[in-house]
Amino acid sequence: MIQIQDLHKSFGDNEIIQGISLDINKGEVLALIGGSGKGKSVLLKHVAGLLKPDKGRILINGKDIARLRSGELTQVRRHMGFLFQGGALFDSMTVYDNVAFPLREKTKMNEAEIREKVLDSLAQVGLAGAEDRFPSQISGGMVKRTAFARELVWHPEIMLFDEPTTGLDPIIGNSILNLINDLHKKYLFTGIIVTHEIPRIFDIVDKVAMLHDGVILAEGTPHDIVTSDDPIVQQFIKGEIDGPISYR
């Protein structure tokens, strides 16, 4: 479903991704872990076609997303959802209008059909009753839920999550992860979750990949990662200050 082949990306002199290859099969959810500022979100934006690689390919259902024409890219993205770290809600619109926005702009549904879809989507993320509030009037957790609801109205085949629990308290963070897990079981989307939510994330994903120094240092099932004998992986997942990873 998603194949990343020998991906390279530099910003100026900083080569942030130095040859990454990953395969994510249909219906699988991959957790992408690694230190802050190491290129996880950059990798995710390549998968969404928001950034173009310097070298390498990203195939979505066999199509190289970086080389698609505008119309083809729109078609691929039609089946893709992206939960941004900050939610990326349109701050001048209410929760309802945010979720209704893609349906109004990209479909020929009438307002009654849109309303039904939006209310259903909001109910699924536990936001029934919050329709008339603006993004600035709701909590961080509700912003993420609204953003998730906005993606769910499409019933995406691929969901990309950029740190979905960052900035949330542990209880709300867990509720977001449970929501992702529940909706994955319901819709069977293929997913990539960029996260620092360790070890909780290991309960809801099929695979884990750890990005370190621009390459995939370790990849496998959550069990493979937890039992890895790589000292860098062990230091990172245990959050130890002392070890081979320098934080200076």
Added chain:
Amino acid sequence: MDMIRRLGGSVILIVSRIGLMGLFLIKTVFYIFIPPLKFYRLLKQIRFIGAQSSFVIILTGLFTGMVLGLQGFRILEYFGSDALLGPTVALPLIKEMGPVLAALMVTARAGSALTAEIGIMRISEQIDALELMGLSPYRYLFVPNLLAAIISLPLLTAFFDVIGIYGGYLVGVKLLGLGGGVYFGEMATSVDMKDITEGIFKSLSFGVIIAWVSCFKGFYVQLAGQGAEGVSKATTQSVVLSAVLILVWDYVMTSIFF
């Protein structure tokens, strides 16, 4: 050697930025002709750029006309030509001051706000979200702003001119005692359609400059800096660059076309 390298680097940077701005304008114009036009968004932007700028246009137009009337009357009276106050107020207003001052006021009021809005949308990933929904920011954000500015600026300029002429009338006729018939009669004799067309064409082109620079500076906010500071710098750059381009382009148009 180091100085030459830095100079070369600066030149390359300036040329590449000009190229980037040029491509941005070409792409925006290209999207005008690709349906569907976001009509509701266009109306919203006409309201924002045009209708909501009316008050500041009334104020500046009135006082510009009043000061032209006052200064003009004093000078003309000295030469015994105070009957020519009407054209003295109307011609500079219609040909130069109306289009330029209206454009500068719209730059300050709406252009700065557009850059800030688009810049914030950029840094909070709202524009990325638009693209992922398959909505081009060119079609959704920039085309409505460009068309709204092209539609609004000539109307605001006409508004500015009329209010300015009335301001000159208030001072010249009501305050200083010139005959109303003389004021408007001489004006009607001296101002012809070519003068009005000149002002309208200028205001159209200023509309393009304002929308182009404001949207470009917002969309490429990261060229100015990161985060809130980047938005702040981009907004300042947008206002300064728009104002300078308006004045330079005004001279170019006047010297070449009129």
